[in-house]
Amino acid sequence: MAAQANTAGTKKGFLQWARSRRGQQLIIIIAFMIIPLALLFTFTYLPFGEMVGFSFYKMKYVGKRTFVGWKNYASVFSRKDCFGALKLSLYYMGGSVVQLVLALYLATVLSFKVKGGNIFKGFMFFPYLINGIAIGFIFKFFYTRGFVFDTVLQWCGFQLDNLPYWLKDQSINNISLVGTSVWRYFGQNMVLFIGAIMSVDSELYEAAMLDGANRLEQFRYIILPSIKTIVTLNVILSITGSLSAFEPPYVITSGANGTGTYFVVMNEIAHTQQKVGLASAMAVVLLLIIFAATILQKLFFKYVFKNAEDEDFGAAKKREKQLARYAARKAGR
């Protein structure tokens, strides 16, 4: 009897508690977070942990696993095709500098009154919306001997005999690939910069006009300071992005003729050769490099922005937030 009363009491107590504000809060917090956290765990942290584990084994996806200790890591640094592939990142870094400068220039031009500005903007942005495989085909076609690119160069007076094979010639093919990446993203960067420029109070421009400032001065004293943060962010991200360059060689040349970047090689080792352990070690090494680069850059910019931030208390936090969102967007690609 007493026990029964007791369970009835707790039951009633539970219901009451569930209806109370505290109880409701707890229930909704748990109910609303369980799915996203389960997804985050299953598809991000669990594989992350497993990958670190894999890197110490000699293994395929199926079959026996042998523990090999640090041997995979030794291979990453000693094999010519692994670590050496990181050299190609320099091409992609160069490309992102070109891309940023171009985007900045076009954004500045388009943020003033321009006839047909929206049409130009649309043309330049659209490549960003094309899927990767289609881009692969478009550029295989574009760069084929005697096809689109060669034809256009011939219109400009070049002789076909003097032109290289854009995707085969090892002295130029990485530049051709970087070009496709610039082609794809400069419009998107431009749209970002236009957004930042537009967020400047238009009264500032009017005041500057009244003071007789010319376009160059307007750029130097109004536009540049207002987009400093977003440009800095893009510079930071272009470095980590270049280290993990993957798409252009993967879809256009499949990494042939010396265009295999680090991730293309890793992908090949993991999914074609099925050396999962070695590929995992490669992934972990690159992750560590990216972390180190991120931390170094953060310290660097903290130092550079130190004076400015004395005035603006929230700036560092703001930039950190933006960096996170940016990284998220990059990851979303």
Next chain:
Amino acid sequence: MTTLQKIGHYLAIIVKYFSLVFFSFVAVLPVVSCVITAFKTEEEYQNTNVMTLPQSWLNPDNFLQAFDRANMGRAFLNSTIILISVLVVSVLVGTSLAYVLNRFKFPGNGLIRNLFLFATLLPGIAMQIAVYGIMDSLNFINSLPGYIIMMCGTDVIAIYIYIQFFENISVSLDESAIIDGASYFTIYHKILLPLLKPAIVTACILKGVGTYNEYYCANLYLQNKKLLPTVATSLYTFVGPLGSKYNLICAGVIISLLPALIVFILFQKQIYSGMTAGSVKG
């Protein structure tokens, strides 16, 4: 204005329009050349230069053949199913998570935000090495629902857009609803969700473009190309023996990017603001 200033003024205008026209040309040239080739007959393609215009702009043969060979009917069906499911699930999951993280203070709130943040640092391609094993053990390979669940799991940017939007909705709205006796679920679903509509549109466009264009994971996890092609992976048909029939390939490419083009023309403003949302405003 002196003559010198006048010359400078006009020169600036010329440089401005020249660079806009030039870079627009660069941006559209690769796509336009594909359109030109897609309208050529086999014979024309073999015998004319790629930049020579086709005899007829109304020749649908390549498009029909590409559509057929690449099984694009099926691909569009699959892509639509994937797109709608992923968008519905990620809007529900994303908004509810953002609601809890923004409106309630509880131990672990900051930790969870950081867990999501840190996840963005891990490059997706590298992660797939281990995700593949997990997908395999869950029997999610060659399974449309499995692929959809995985695609929902990688959504961080949307959560940021939502949290940012919640920050601008006054908490007094919640409080007055509580006084009227509304439960937290009612507040989320009846009051806040409708207010969140602009943010949802933005997030859906970004997520939608990403999902529609995803080819790496689709190729890895939907290996049965007969039954489970998506629009992006259906183009893999043209790798191999058909690899030099560019009149067909170009037609396939153009078909695959038409939906993106239509969405872009209709939602230009939202796409631009989606790009800038979250990156410009602190």
